[in-house]
Amino acid sequence: MPVVVSASVLAAGLSACGTVEQLSAAQKVSKAFDKLGxxxxxxVTVSVEASPEQIVAYGKATGDEIEPRSAEALSGLNISVAMASDKPLRESSAFKDASGAGGPGSAAPDKSLRASYVVADRKGTALFEYRQVDAKAYLRADAKGLVKLVGEDPAQVDEVGRELPGELGAIRDxxxxxxxALDLQELADSAKKSGPARPPAPTGRPTLDPNSAKQLTESLKDVFSRTVTFEDKGKKDGAEHVLMSAPARKLIDGVLGAVKPLSAKFPGQFGKLPATAPADVPDKAIGVDLYLxxxxxxxxxxxxxxxxxGAGPGAAFPVKLAFDQTAPVVQAPAGxxxxxxKDLQNTVLAFAGTADEDGFPGPGSGPVTRPGDGARPGPGKPLTDAQVKELIGLGMTESQIEIFNELGMDFAEIKSLAQEG
Known part of the structure; x- marks a missing residue:
């Protein structure tokens, strides 16, 4: 998806881009994105097109060995996303979350949006499904299939289910x-409620004012127009083939430079951005093949x-994004x-009440621990109204703040989590 987003920003802003051939190809991409929005x-379906043999070879070439069994499971894995709305998708919460208008974390879930997310294996077996219909969320998981995917014994799922306490019936299901099913409106209404002596919560996360948004858009357009090129490659299998390419380090340096001015307004999201591209970003041109x-x-x-x-010649790990603008209607599942x-809070508290040998929470008994830390004896130091207000300003809800504090975290630890998103 970062590839698609980058292309759309560039295509929408190109007014002059070198040769006539480049401009013609960019116009095709721009018009295609207009139709999509x-x-x-x-x-959209994102799939791993690499064969098991390619995945094993890729692991060896990069120094990160991949077991044949894991490569077999990873090959063909795909994620499908379907969206439908009563209005153009560009006006729905799925596209407007960055502005705080109706997306996750908003006090008003978008009831017009119907969405589906499915993770499936190469045989088409659904391992995880999520649907959103009429501001209600539905999810289902093939726990044993997911466990098998990572090479573990699916019998562990039955063992965990037997150990769960009665108040965690939802997890057992x-x-x-x-x-x-979860009622998103109910969760949103609960999140915006303030307890006694608490300051009122803001309506949402900090948002870009029109001038800042315009400046950011113009800066990104300038970066992309100077670094990204489009080349018309003719037709392939009945589709128009456009190659989009850019020097990786130069492009990322430019994007970081355009986004960095937002660090003061959005410290949690942009405050820790590096000034230049990380050292492992290759100093060479990379390309994406687009088909229309x-x-x-x-x-x-x-x-x-x-x-x-370190991949070297011959190493390959292809992935594919397939688009379909006639996605099936998303419906709420029966039963x-x-x-x-309350079920969600019970789950968080129960699973955070214990930790395995790696420091990760799990069902059982004993106080929560972290890697290298001692046991947490109980609730953390009570937070002041000013501290709660500051955390809410960073995008957290009172419910989240209270849960983290109940788990033994103090203000500094909760703030660190909020800043890291």
Whole structure:
């Protein structure tokens, strides 16, 4: 998706871009993105196109060995996203979350948006599904399939289910492969409620004012127009082929320079950005192949090996993004088990009450620990109203703040989490 986002910003802002050939190819991409945003439904599937043999070879070339069994599971893995709305997608919360208008964290979930997310293996078996319909969220997981995917014994799922306490029935339902449902409006309403003596919560995360947004857009347009080129490569399998390429380090340096001025306004999101591209970003041109049919996006392919300096000749790890603007209608599943906010809090508190040998929470008994830390004996130091107000200003809800404090975290630790997003 970063590839698609980068291309759309460039295509929308190009007014002059070198040769006529480049401009013509960029105009095709721009028009394709216009059609995508103007449609009321769309589907995207991201899939691993690399064969098991390519994945094993890629691991050896990059010094990160990949077991054949893991490579077999990873090959063909795909994530499908489908969205439909009563209005153009560019006006829905899925596209407007960055402005705080109706996306996650908003006090008003977008009831017009219907969305579906599915993670499936190469055989098409759904390992995880999430749907959003009428401001309600539904999810289902094939826990045993996910465990098998990472090479572990699926019998562990049954063992964990037997150990769960009674108040964690919702987790038991998930492990059993049942659909569970959450009311997003209920969660949003609860999040904006303030307890006694607490300051009122802001309406959402900090947002860009029109002038700042315009400056950012213009800066990104300038960066992309100076670094990214489009080349018309003719037709392939009935689709128009456009190669989008750019020098990796120069492009990232430019984007960082354009975004860095926002660090003061958004310290949690941009405050820790580096001044230049990380050292492992290759100092060479990288390319993305875009395919258009009837003026609409059909697919995009990208070889991850381009990003690995040590990959060497012959190494390849192709991934593909396939687009479908006639995505199927997303419907609420029948028989979903309702999960309340209290169920969620019980789950967080119960799983944070213990930790395994690596410091990760899990069901059982004993106080929570972290790697290298001692046991946490109970709630952290109470927070002042000023501290709560500061954390809310960083995008956290009172419910989240209270849970973290109950788990033993003090103000500095919770603030650090908020700043890291």
């Amino acid at each position: 103007a449609s009321t439904s769309a589907g 998930v492990l059993a492969g049942k659909w569970v 049919k009837d003026g609409r996006f059909a697919s995009a392919t990208f070889d991850l090996a381009q990003l690995e300096p 979903a088990v309702r999960v309340s906010e």
